[in-house]
Amino acid sequence: MHYLFTDLFAGPGGLDHGIHAAGHPSVGIEWDTNAVATRHAAGLATVHGDVRQYGPADFPDANALAGGPPCQTFSGAGPGSGRAQLNRIVAAVKQAGVDGQVLPPAGLDKRTSLVLEPLRWLLEAERLGRRYEAVVLEQVPAVAPVWEAYAEVLAGRGYSVATGVLRTEQYGLPQTRRRAVLLARYGTPVALPAPTHRPYRRGVPRADGDPALLPWVSMADVLPDRGPFTVISNYGTGGDPKARGRRDCDEPAFTVTGKISRLRLVDPDGRELPRLTAAEACVLQGFPADWPWSGADISQQIGNACPPTLARALVEAVAAE
Structure with missing residues (x-):
């Protein structure tokens, strides 16, 4: 499958690098001036703006959607306001599946509400008569219930959907990082990428474990x-x-x-x-x-980025025939 991705909350280019490594083009939307400077230096197609001010009609050639909404309010290292609102966010996702409109719960922090933006794009594309053929979303593990609610909505609209929490060292990244992911494809089956490397276990030699998998990277x-x-x-x-x-x-x-x-x-x-x-x-x-x-804020750009190694594995999985 060949896709042109619109990458929401594109940051300094982690998802885009993985998309390109998997053989697909992309255009990213990013509001942060520093991340945009990095993207321009890397030669990445970029719209400098707020995702909320755009929609599928602005990118008529794109047939795939990707994104990693800001994680600060959901991360265990953050204030926790997003985690405290998970039930309300999940309810809003399911309601959007019924009435086709994404309405953030009253009083929801603006950063937290951004986790609903990919769903707005998906429903708007449907109303335009051109559903996205593929979807790749990633976030911190706390967002897994939101992706599962997305999955219910998308499955009711003809998508095959796979969700889960992946360990990045099992895809060749030299760090232990867990990410909640969602992959979806319209009309054809999709599955999460199979691990290529062994999981890291403290005190367990990396030579131990499944011989069919590579050792984790140190x-x-x-x-x-x-x-x-x-x-x-x-x-x-x-x-x-x-x-x-x-x-x-x-x-x-x-x-x-x-x-x-x-x-x-x-x-x-x-x-x-x-x-x-x-x-x-x-x-x-x-x-x-x-x-x-x-x-x-280069250190912050790096810390907030989607690891390209994981991004490539996700895109290759959603594009697999």
């Missing part, structure tokens, strides 16, 4: 010039030094976020090492080492 595999090191994190510890996680360089990285510079690195003797750079975070996130990051 930090040392993609940062060979670093030499041996250990990463010390306080993610999810509440600041308790005794609870800080540690990973050696021969393991995958912790989830890459915009705060990666806060991770400590030490050598085998416990001596402090220089912290991870934005360029190294870029590689751990699955981008090419020479991705032309531009503008400000």
Whole structure:
């Protein structure tokens, strides 16, 4: 199958890079000036604007839709306002399936309501008489119930839909990151991509496990010039030094976020090492080492991006014959 994607909330180009690697063109919509600067430097087709101000009629040649709505209010590292509203959001999705109109619940935070935008685009395309042939959506795991509600709506409109929470190290990314995904195809079956690599389990050698799968990729595999090191994190510890996680360089990285510079690195003797750079975070996130990051807040751009490695696997799955 050959698709032209409209990429909503396109960021610095993670989804687009995966789309292109899978052999399809795309046009991304992004409002953040810094991410747009990176996209322009990377030569990605871009509309600098607010997704809410556009619709399928503005992209008449596109036959596929992709997107990763902002995750801050749903992420475990964020304020949690989106997670607190999940039941209302799911109800709004199901109601939209009945009346064809997407109405965000009253009082819903504007950032949180953006998770409903892909559904608005899908229903508007249907009203225009040209349904999208393929859909690829991804978000943090907390959004899984929303994608499942999307699946009900789309299945009632002739789509085959697959949803789930995937582990990115099982698709060759050198970090443990979990993403809730939705794949849909109109009129023909679709399935989530089969893992290519073994899951990471702390204390389990990467040579162990299913021999049909590749070993997971380590930090040392993609940062060979670093030499041996250990990463010390306080993610999810509440600041308790005794609870800080540690990973050696021969393991995958912790989830890459915009705060990666806060991770400590030490050598085998416990001596402090220089912290991870934005360029190294870029590689751990699955981008090419020479991705032309531009503008400000580069670490945040990297942390917010969809890993291109996962994006390619998702697009290849939705395009499979």
